Amino acid sequence: MLKEIGVQSVEELFVDIPQRIRLKKKLQLPSAKSEYHIRKEVEAILSRNKACGELISFLGAGCWPHYVPAVCDEINSRSEFLTAYAGDVYSDLGRYQAFFEFQSMIGDLVAMDVVSFPWYGWGNVSGDSARMAVMITDRHEILTPHTVSPDRLSIMRGHCEGLADIKLIKNDPVTGQVSLEDLKSKISSKTAAVHIENPTYLGFIESQCKEISEIAHDHGALFTVGVEPLSLGVFAAPGEYGADIVCGEGQPLGMHMNFGGGLLGFLACKDDERFVSAMPHRLITITTTERKGEWGFTYVLPERTMFAARDKAKSFTGTATALWAITAAVYLSLLGPNGLRELAEVIMQKSHYAIKQMSEIGGIKIPVFNSCHFEEFTANFDATGKTVSQVNRVLLNSGVIGGKDVTEEFPELGNTALYCVTEMHAKADIDKLAAALEEAIR
Amino acid sequence: MRDTESTGYHAVSWKEPIVHQLSRKRRRGHQVPLAENELRAAIGDVTSSIPEKMRRKHPPELPELSEPDVVRHYIRLSQETYGVDSGIHMHGTCTMKYSPKLNEYITRSPKVADLHPLQAVETVQGALQIMYEFQKWLCELSGMAEFSLQPRGGAHAVFGNARIIRAYHKLNGEIEQRKEIVTTVLSHPCNGGSPATAGFEVVTLYPNEETGYPDIEALKAAVSSRTAGLMMTDPYDTGIFDSNLEEYIKIVHEAGGLVAIDQANANSLLGRLRIGDVGSDLCHFNLHKSFSTPHGSTGPGTAAIGASEKLSKFLPIPTVKFDGNSYSLDYNRPHSIGKLGEFYGVFPNVLRAYAWMMAMGAEGLEEASEVAVINNNYLLRKLLKVRGVSLPWYESHPFRLQEARFSLQKLHEETGIGVADVNRRIVDYGIQDMETSHEPWIIPEPFTPEPPETTPKEDLDRFAEVIDAISHEAYASPEVVRTAPHNAAISKIDRAPSRDPQKWAMTWRAYLRKARSDKC
Numbered sequence: 002m003l004k005e006i007g008v009q010s011v012e013e014l015f016v017d018i019p020q021r022i023r024l025k026k027k028l029q030l031p032s033a034k035s036e037y038h039i040r041k042e043v044e045a046i047l048s049r050n051k052a053c054g055e056l057i058s059f060l061g062a063g064c065w066p067h068y069v070p071a072v073c074d075e076i077n078s079r080s081e082f083l084t085a086y087a088g089d090v091y092s093d094l095g096r097y098q099a100f101f102e103f104q105s106m107i108g109d110l111v112a113m114d115v116v117s118f119p120w121y122g123w124g125n126v127s128g129d130s131a132r133m134a135v136m137i138t139d140r141h142e143i144l145t146p147h148t149v150s151p152d153r154l155s156i157m158r159g160h161c162e163g164l165a166d167i168k169l170i171k172n173d174p175v176t177g178q179v180s181l182e183d184l185k186s187k188i189s190s191k192t193a194a195v196h197i198e199n200p201t202y203l204g205f206i207e208s209q210c211k212e213i214s215e216i217a218h219d220h221g222a223l224f225t226v227g228v229e230p231l232s233l234g235v236f237a238a239p240g241e242y243g244a245d246i247v248c249g250e251g252q253p254l255g256m257h258m259n260f261g262g263g264l265l266g267f268l269a270c271k272d273d274e275r276f277v278s279a280m281p282h283r284l285i286t287i288t289t290t291e292r293k294g295e296w297g298f299t300y301v302l303p304e305r306t307m308f309a310a311r312d313k314a315k316s317f318t319g320t321a322t323a324l325w326a327i328t329a330a331v332y333l334s335l336l337g338p339n340g341l342r343e344l345a346e347v348i349m350q351k352s353h354y355a356i357k358q359m360s361e362i363g364g365i366k367i368p369v370f371n372s373c374h375f376e377e378f379t380a381n382f383d384a385t386g387k388t389v390s391q392v393n394r395v396l397l398n399s400g401v402i403g404g405k406d407v408t409e410e411f412p413e414l415g416n417t418a419l420y421c422v423t424e425m426h427a428k429a430d431i432d433k434l435a436a437a438l439e440e441a442i443r
Numbered sequence: 444m445r446d447t448e449s450t451g452y453h454a455v456s457w458k459e460p461i462v463h464q465l466s467r468k469r470r471r472g473h474q475v476p477l478a479e480n481e482l483r484a485a486i487g488d489v490t491s492s493i494p495e496k497m498r499r500k501h502p503p504e505l506p507e508l509s510e511p512d513v514v515r516h517y518i519r520l521s522q523e524t525y526g527v528d529s530g531i532h533m534h535g536t537c538t539m540k541y542s543p544k545l546n547e548y549i550t551r552s553p554k555v556a557d558l559h560p561l562q563a564v565e566t567v568q569g570a571l572q573i574m575y576e577f578q579k580w581l582c583e584l585s586g587m588a589e590f591s592l593q594p595r596g597g598a599h600a601v602f603g604n605a606r607i608i609r610a611y612h613k614l615n616g617e618i619e620q621r622k623e624i625v626t627t628v629l630s631h632p633c634n635g636g637s638p639a640t641a642g643f644e645v646v647t648l649y650p651n652e653e654t655g656y657p658d659i660e661a662l663k664a665a666v667s668s669r670t671a672g673l674m675m676t677d678p679y680d681t682g683i684f685d686s687n688l689e690e691y692i693k694i695v696h697e698a699g700g701l702v703a704i705d706q707a708n709a710n711s712l713l714g715r716l717r718i719g720d721v722g723s724d725l726c727h728f729n730l731h732k733s734f735s736t737p738h739g740s741t742g743p744g745t746a747a748i749g750a751s752e753k754l755s756k757f758l759p760i761p762t763v764k765f766d767g768n769s770y771s772l773d774y775n776r777p778h779s780i781g782k783l784g785e786f787y788g789v790f791p792n793v794l795r796a797y798a799w800m801m802a803m804g805a806e807g808l809e810e811a812s813e814v815a816v817i818n819n820n821y822l823l824r825k826l827l828k829v830r831g832v833s834l835p836w837y838e839s840h841p842f843r844l845q846e847a848r849f850s851l852q853k854l855h856e857e858t859g860i861g862v863a864d865v866n867r868r869i870v871d872y873g874i875q876d877m878e879t880s881h882e883p884w885i886i887p888e889p890f891t892p893e894p895p896e897t898t899p900k901e902d903l904d905r906f907a908e909v910i911d912a913i914s915h916e917a918y919a920s921p922e923v924v925r926t927a928p929h930n931a932a933i934s935k936i937d938r939a940p941s942r943d944p945q946k947w948a949m950t951w952r953a954y955l956r957k958a959r960s961d962k963c
Contacts (some may be wrong), residue, residue: 017684033804049569084526086738095523102456108950110501121664172727261560261786286947307636309882312645319598324739335472338502
């Protein structure tokens with residue numbers, strides 16, 4: 002090959018890299034190993050992890066334990082999907098169709114007509130929603146409840162730095178619901194959007210969506226909503242209660258938790274040109290071809306994204322979470338409308354059973370907020386005289402991972418943990434938690 | 444006219460309906476694990492606690508299918524998708540190298556899949572060890588002081604770097620003054636788009652017609668006390684290394700700015716050049732490019748941000764710490780830009796890249812670089828023999844690094860056939876279409892093949908043969924190319940819905956609504 006190129010040595014090919022800036026030493030890295038040795042060594046390291054199947058975990062807070070049907074892993078292991086990337090529709094028709102189906106089924110769930118290509122996670126699409134609202138309204142302030150996820154708030158703020166201020170609205174200390182009085186006092190002609198999460202980070206359902214939507218719209222602001230999708234099997238869809246932009250976290254739709262690596266943000270909006278133009282990510286539309294009976298797919302307004310507009314784009318975009326979008330499409334077609342409703346009901350039965358068992362111990366205030374809950378709920382340990390970390394340490398000795406400690410995130414709630422119970426928890430697991438808690442607070 | 448069947452290839456073509464069209468009432472593909480009777484008896488009807496106005500009144504109009512229906516549908520769609528494992532796939536700027544199967548196997552272990560990111564650190568020591576060691580290896584490979592593995596794609600990492608640049612100037616009280624990021628037009632688009640998202644104004648430099656990169660004088664003219672930093676890609680997607688780099692870095696530093704070099708495609712530099720040694724303050728590597736993690740049909744990816752000693756305190760939280768005994772997550776970094784995304788990024792990709800580096804070793808990395816560069820220059824020589832193909836800046840840069848950006852301008856002028864036509868026709872030969880160029884097309888009718896080290900010589904020969912065959916077709920029977928594809932899963936699509944709000948439909952529900960109103 003060098004002969005064909007017309008050089009004596011490979012060094013000649015690197016002529017553009019100035020000698021003076023080249024690395025003069027050998028890299029200090031481990032030497033090459035065989036597949037057998039890599040597997041042995043990596044498995045030995047991984048064996049130091051204790052997975053959620055080995056312990057009983059009650060952690061959620063943005064990454065939730067749900068059952069992943071075998072079909073999901075079968076399809077996302079297909080090497081065509083796994084190893085494709087950026088080909089056009091003629092070589093990659095199948096993945097375009099799967100993306101369109103992902104967009105369609107998310108649209109069904111949230112009741113919106115436009116859904117974009119998938120994105121990193123709920124935090125980043127919350128940031129995109131805020132930026133879209135700023136672009137659409139030309140206003141530079143976002144209002145969001147104080148109970149919003151602190152991580153997602155921090156990511157949103159990162160996306161809005163220098164562009165918009167994010168101001169917090171108070172919530173009712175008893176129910177957790179947004180204080181409509183405080184919202185009314187803070188909303189103004191500067192407000193681009195009122196953004197809520199449902200279910201909220203702290204697990205309860207915000208029920209005043211219609212009212213919040215009306216207040217926002219009366220002031221010329223948008224109403225943007227972040228959602229956990231499985232809850233939409235039983236709870237109203239944001240598109241039904243006035244949302245203009247919807248975002249959320251698709252990890253529950255067939256993705257393993259993967260130490261946080263299974264996240265899948267989705268972003269939806271009204272089918273309105275102003276909204277579509279403000280979308281930062283790829284959008285796939287269905288179309289036809291020259292032959293009858295074939296579906297084709299193509300990008301909508303491609304010049305709007307960073308790929309073409311560079312620094313004039315609304316926000317950055319790029320390599321996304323496509324394999325998870327394909328998986329979510331598989332998951333939703335497996336469950337269908339009835340499976341989804343049934344799953345949401347099972348989750349509620351189990352989480353409410355856990356609330357009941359935990360409250361019967363005595364000494365734990367649970368849930369902290371007097372509102373309807375889905376799969377997560379808060380538990381306050383103030384009356385036990387223990388901190389959450391003390392409780393969690395004792396639980397771990399019994400093979401139980403307690404809820405996320407939110408004491409630092411919400412100091413006004415005292416020693417409070419956020420618990421998550423899903424279809425993955427058997428009655429025996431919940432009973433074990435209750436027994437271990439009883440011991441831990443004694 | 445050449446027989447269109449003579450390519451010897453035809454893609455699978457299922458004419459597969461949209462999943463909603465396959466729906467049959469009351470079919471179900473998955474049985475939900477119901478709660479135990481005793482549990483249900485204990486709590487009664489919980490859904491009655493849902494406030495009436497928050498109850499879902501209309502079930503989502505999801506399709507209803509059986510498990511075999513779903514499997515067959517998505518297997519068919521996978522067969523209509525062309526991955527690295529399928530055949531010749533040299534989509535440039537993307538480093539489509541082979542992803543070893545062992546790495547896939549180990550990431551699917553429950554010891555990875557079933558880890559919750561908020562578990563107590565003593566229960567995730569294995570995961571933290573891999574993250575810690577891997578970022579140390581990246582430090583050795585780049586000459587940087589510390590890495591964050593949090594970003595989920597190259598544009599995310601560049602956004603992170605822009606925010607670090609912002610945080611640095613903010614700390615020094617200069618952010619009001621330093622509002623400009625300088626970049627070059629041949630850099631990846633995120634080097635303009637991501638800093639703009641972070642609130643900067645972007646100044647873009649164009650290449651000199653002879654050298655293929657901006658003149659030092661052009662950079663000097665763009666840099667001032669308003670400059671926050673330089674964010675650019677090197678080597679470029681033309682396969683040309685901007686050898687002014689060291690000088691640029693000096694100029695920007697003297698003006699008080701910072702430098703972030705996009706190393707997304709570092710495949711030609713491994714073991715040969717460390718961007719930290721050249722003086723870059725920040726960089727990023729895409730694990731889904733140079734480090735072999737699969738592209739997943741467009742993600743999830745991972746891009747690791749590297750920071751110099753001076754800037755590592757600004758990296759996103761948390762970082763992984765090791766005290767000689769155990770690993771932990773460090774959130775106590777007061778100067779950090781905070782979170783770029785939830786948790787710690789895409790851990791399975793870190794694990795895959797870790798295993799890949801174990802297989803390569805230091806010498807393997809250097810060898811991979813050399814083989815990739817040999818592949819590219821071999822292909823380049825072959826493609827330059829094809830009628831209608833040229834290589835801008837050939838005289839000044841006859842040898843290229845990881846890839847090269849060619850032009851079909853001559854072919855287009857002489858036959859009317861441009862790169863879009865060639866890209867549809869190449870699919871008829873069973874080859875993945877080619878990267879053209881990021882916008883703007885400063886090279887007319889561009890195409891950018893990139894043959895990484897895992898591309899065998901036979902594929903390079905075949906690729907060049909096919910480009911030659913299509914060139915012959917363009918001169919002898921252009922209709923074959925203009926009306927392509929002929930052997931793909933579908934025929935030429937109607938792109939009109941792309942910009943027509945009446946016609947576009949991003950969801951099936953929107954499609955049905957618009958189709959209905961069409962009939963009225």
